[in-house]
Amino acid sequence: MTALPELDVPGVLRLHAAAEPAVPLVFDSPHSGSIYPEGFRPAVAIAALRPAEDAFVDDLFAAAPGKGAALLEALFPRLYVDPNRNETDMDPAHVDGPWDGPPLQPGPKARLGQGLVWMRRPPGLPVYDGKIAAADLRARIDDYHRPYHAALGRMLDWAAGRFGGYYHINCHSMPAVATAMSAEPEGAVRPDFVLGTRDGTTTGPALIDCVRNYLSARGYDVRVDHWYKGVEIVRLAGDPARGRHSLQIEINRRLYMDERKIEKSAGYADMKTVITGLIDELRRFAAAHLPGPK
Numbered sequence: 368m369t370a371l372p373e374l375d376v377p378g379v380l381r382l383h384a385a386a387e388p389a390v391p392l393v394f395d396s397p398h399s400g401s402i403y404p405e406g407f408r409p410a411v412a413i414a415a416l417r418p419a420e421d422a423f424v425d426d427l428f429a430a431a432p433g434k435g436a437a438l439l440e441a442l443f444p445r446l447y448v449d450p451n452r453n454e455t456d457m458d459p460a461h462v463d464g465p466w467d468g469p470p471l472q473p474g475p476k477a478r479l480g481q482g483l484v485w486m487r488r489p490p491g492l493p494v495y496d497g498k499i500a501a502a503d504l505r506a507r508i509d510d511y512h513r514p515y516h517a518a519l520g521r522m523l524d525w526a527a528g529r530f531g532g533y534y535h536i537n538c539h540s541m542p543a544v545a546t547a548m549s550a551e552p553e554g555a556v557r558p559d560f561v562l563g564t565r566d567g568t569t570t571g572p573a574l575i576d577c578v579r580n581y582l583s584a585r586g587y588d589v590r591v592d593h594w595y596k597g598v599e600i601v602r603l604a605g606d607p608a609r610g611r612h613s614l615q616i617e618i619n620r621r622l623y624m625d626e627r628k629i630e631k632s633a634g635y636a637d638m639k640t641v642i643t644g645l646i647d648e649l650r651r652f653a654a655a656h657l658p659g660p661k
């Protein structure tokens with residue numbers, strides 16, 4: 368039996384897993400990183416950038432490896448370069464100097480200031496004085512974005528090879544209220560949880576039902592594909608016809624943290640208990656429904 372590959376990259380990513388994960392269950396937390404790379408020169412203090420982080424999400428799911436699943440964690444901040452964006456999702460008007468990569472094609476996220484490199488920070492203020500040097504963009508892709516995708520891809524391929532498929536949970540948090548940087552109207556109040564499936568294309572219905580039923584039974588307001596439909600990671604990871612099921616989960620930060628201070632709130636311990644129970648539920652589900660191609 369092949370053991371998991373060595374995947375850790377200092378300052379970039381960390382894989383938490385037993386050498387032989389016992390179930391085809393993989394979690395990843397792409398936005399909880401808070402190690403701001405040396406040489407990063409924003410126009411404002413780091414504290415002003417931290418609301419872009421999905422703070423504590425890695426810790427909320429920290430029980431996963433102890434329960435036979437795997438958890439991949441990005442260590443760098445998503446605002447520096449966002450693993451949940453395609454590497455072309457960048458406005459060429461924000462890049463200084465000749466670009467040697469594939470043509471940049473800004474999509475809706477880049478137009479909101481939150482493409483591959485975030486040019487705006489919540490609630491919509493600039494991150495930099497000017498543009499990003501093309502060489503800087505190249506380095507962020509080569510040294511952070513691609514290694515993250517390579518590690519997640521190897522982890523998922525390993526699970527597919529071992530178990531015939533996988534259940535992948537892409538873990539995020541969302542601000543309690545939409546800002547000017549959000550897709551929905553500014554001031555819109557978010558539900559407790561939003562599950563993203565890109566309109567049912569990244570996973571079969573059984574995984575959605577498992578997560579929705581567990582959370583709904585605990586009194587939470589759970590929506591599916593409600594503004595947060597999932598972006599690049601579930602798009603790449605999900606291929607349900609081949610037994611590769613991928614679901615994004617967004618947790619409302621109001622339930623467990625002070626969004627202004629970036630501190631855990633009184634609700635944190637309860638939320639961690641709920642998420643740990645969700646991991647148990649998913650482990651039972653994955654063991655009972657091996658995800659091979661149908």
Ligand SMILES: [Zn+2]
Nearest residue numbers: 398421539540
């Ligand atoms: Zn996120």
